Amino acid sequence: MDRRTFGKDLLGTVLSFGLIESLMSYSAVQTNVKPILKHWALDLNEYCADLKRANISPAEWQSQVEHLFNRIELKELLKFIDFEHLIKGFKYPDLGVNTKYVRFPKLSGLPEKTVFVKKIFGMKRDRAIIPHGHSNMASAHLVLKGEMKLRHYDKLARDKNHLIIKPSIDKTVMTGDYSSISDEKDNxxxxxxxxxxxxxxxxxxxxxxxxAYDIHNIDIYAKEKLSDNQLRVPILDVETALKKYGKESHH
Structure with a gap:
């Protein structure tokens, strides 16, 4: 082999090692920054898809989404869902709450139709998201604005006209706070x-x-106290529940 050929081969080998080293360094950098660059909406969709496929339990989904909410920058979320546009001309009902569907902007890796429903719920002072339980569904709730009294109960049993429940959460929540429900926890x-x-x-x-999912409105004020802090409460139709609980009368 002449000196020129040897030098060319040697240079090729050096370049090859240099390229491999650079790629390894790039891969390491990408591995380190991936969790930062990956948008929270992609994680949210992944968690929801796992729940839909029953790869995780409802309680695990609640934990994952609550951890996600804990790391979301609220300003980023408000901008991402265009909150100011959503609440322009928002109609606040005299009883209960109003809702608007949320649309995410286009994001690489996120399907246009997500596996989860996304909405904002809005209400004025003393109005309520009336007390209600759920079957075959799960949801998570991040406070975007304002202050609310929040109560949760575990659903223990159901008969034709009543639920047996037990208090689990009773607190005031403010902007940035969150909660969740499922058939397993805080239903x-x-x-x-x-x-x-x-x-x-x-x-x-x-x-x-x-x-199919179901929602059952309940009459907390007509509760029957049982042992072990359990309550037996009547199930109400929507119209009756709204009249009684849609506007707080300070019982």
């Missing part, structure tokens, strides 16, 4: 607005376990 919830207006961003999973 029943009840929000009452304490501020002039209040809004939540809701992630809703319907028809889990290949079964």
């Amino acid at each position: 029943i919830h009840w929000f009452i607005a304490n501020s002039e207006t209040a809004f939540t961003f809701d992630v809703i999973m319907l028809n889990l376990n290949e079964s």
Whole structure:
């Protein structure tokens, strides 16, 4: 082999090693920054897809989404869903809550039609998301604006006209706070607005376990106290529940 050929081969080998080293360094950098660059909406869709496929339990989904909410920058979320546009001309009902569907902007890797329903819920002072439980669904709720009284209950049993429930959460929530429900944990919830207006961003999973979802409104004020802090409460139709709980009368 002449000197020129040897030098050319040697240079090729050096370049090859240099390229491999650069690629390894690039891969290492990408591995380190991937969790930062990956948008929270992609994680959210992944968690919801796992729940829909029953790869994770509802309680695990609640934990994952709540951890996600904990790391979302609220300003980023408000901009991402175009919150200011959504609430322009928002109509606040005299009883209960109003809703608007949320559309995410186009994002690489995120399907246009997500596996979850996304909405904002809005209400004015003393109005409520009335107390209600769920079947075959899960949802998570991030407070976008305002202050609310929040109560949760675990659903223990059901007969034709009643639920057996047990209190699990009773607190005031404010902007940036979150909660969630599923058939496994904190199934029943009840929000009452304490501020002039209040809004939540809701992630809703319907028809889990290949079964149609159901919502059952309950009459907390007509509770029958049982042992072990359990309550037996009547199930109400929507119209009756709204009349009684849609506007807080300070029982």
